[in-house]
Amino acid sequence: MLTVPCTGGVSDDDFILVLGFWRLVQMLFPEAKKLTEKMVYEGELLMSGFEMNSLFLMEIFVDSLLFILGVGVLCIVYMYIVDSRQTKHAIRRNFPVVGRFRYFFEHLGEFFRQYFFAMDREEMPFNRAKRAWVYRAAKNVDGTVAFGSSKSISEPGAVLFVTHPFPVLTEDYAATQTLIIGPHCRQPFEATSFFNVSAMSFGAISQPAVSALSRGAAKAGCWINTGEGGLSPHHLEGGSDIVFQIGTAKYGVRDEAGKLDDEKLLAMAAHPQVKMFEIKISQGAKPGKGGILPGIKVTQVIAMTRGIPIGEASISPNGHADIRNVDQLLDMLAHVREITGKPAGFKLVVGGTRFFDELCEAVKQRGVEEFAPDFITLDSGDGGTGAAPQSLLDSAGLNIRETLPMVNDKLVEYGLRDHIRLIAAGKLITPTDVAWALCAGADFVVSARGFMFALGCIQAMQCNKNTCPTGVATHDKDLQQGLDPTDKATRVANYVAQMEQEVGAIAHSCGVCEPRQLNRSHARIVTELGQSVPLDILYRKQAEQNPLFSKPS
Secondary structure, eight states: OOBOOOSSOOOHHHHHHHHHHHHHHHHHOTTHHHHHHHTOOTTSOBOOHHHHHHHHHHHHHHHHHHHHHHHHHHHHHHHHHHHHHOSSOHHHHHSTTGGGHHHHHHHHHHHHIIIIISOTTTOSSSOHHHHHHHHHHHHTOOOOOOSOOSSOTTSTTOEEEOOOSSOOOGGGOOOOOOEEEOTTSSSOEEEOOSEEEEEOOBTTBOHHHHHHHHHHHHHHTOEEEOOTTOOOHHHHTTOOEEEEEEOTTOTTSBOTTSSBOHHHHHHHHTSTTEEEEEEEOOOTTSTTOOOEEOGGGOOHHHHHHHTOOTTSOEEOOSSOTTOOSHHHHHHHHHHHHHHHOSOEEEEEEOSOSHHHHHHHHHHHHHOHHHHSOSEEEEEOTTOOOSSOOHHHHHHSSOOHHHHHHHHHHHHHHTTOTTTSEEEEESSOOSHHHHHHHHHHTOSEEEESHHHHHHHTOOOOSOTTTTOOTTSSSOOOHHHHTTOOHHHHHHHHHHHHHHHHHHHHHHHHHTTOSSGGGOOGGGEEEEOTTSOEEEHHHHHHHHHHHOGGGSOOO
């Protein structure tokens, strides 16, 4: 029987602490065990069952603690040896173990800057104020703000809308006008919404994200673009209108050699939901570079949709092998339109309008109805992507703020504007952005990252690592479970509805009945002098002063 000396009242807690202490002493100094045995004698307080169990648990805790400490010491010794002998990282070699914290803090910095240090309008690529508007719109909560704007209206480049002294009355509001794309096609497309979902491939984004976008777009009455990754069952499940994108790898419509397969193209066109076909020439985030889908994202379903091996990186060519000049582009557009009977256009990021001079001249020479593209999607040099080289992200391609008005004017110059619809893309996620685009000449505006925010994206910048914490851009099932397609579909629809409502409010403030009536006289841009200039005057002066957009002699 185990006994201990007791000369007075001792509480259970004090007793347990004493026992734990003696257990630790016994392990560190075995001689102490003999000392403990001498202190035990008959007639003293016997240990209760509770005290025996407590002592047993204390022994386990102390043993575990010593084991963890021992393993920790061994790990530190191992890291010290590795760091001091490796030659790749100077910091780790000069400051073994401690130098590793640099990388840890560097990683944490991405998240701390977003929540603690950056001001509402400082962050890139999207500041907190813009993201917050999208979140509120998607959740359909109160979108009003108090006291005043945190945006500087005197900042160069700021857009200011020209309000009318007699705004349109509520009873005079008009529904947004529908536009027909490809009126000369066998199956023209009558588009109802001026705000739609831009290209996002199944693969770059997850299955729940695609499903939510498809369902939400159907509720909102807008279209979704498949991106270059092909048409999956998840695009079709919601019943929304679809734009099928033909990328440089021609996923979904390619033969074994990677060339366009007319039978597969016809099969895609047989889907009544597929309304248009878009040939992707280049993408704003990486002009001159093909799409990049890391192998970790190429699941069985994605591999079947694209027609590629499972688990292998999907890297598209940096250009179409069968489209190397303007005439071949026009031939391909005419071919796709003839095979499918549906509108065909192309997407590119603009580097200058000399290309458009060649395009327009070729169209007029060969025949407008047969060879003119039904639409052109203009992407911005600061567009988004799931993965791209930083040099192209930072420095390749012109901004949509510069190219949209210039391309619009070029089409007007050649008398082709009524035949070709313009679609604007590139960081246009708020009502101000969209209303500006409509003023500048766009027929439609499309957004990808805006809809990602509506799905719950927090701009964690993990799209290329399969570790997106919100389930939007990952194929990790554990992370995907956080994205409920039913709930997010409602948010997608809310985002479109709120966008249409607030752009409509801007239009009514400018004195027009609906957003499509906005033109360049309804907006001004602040210059470097701090004064605003009407868009029509500003863009005309820019065209005259910028040789990049001049017509070749």
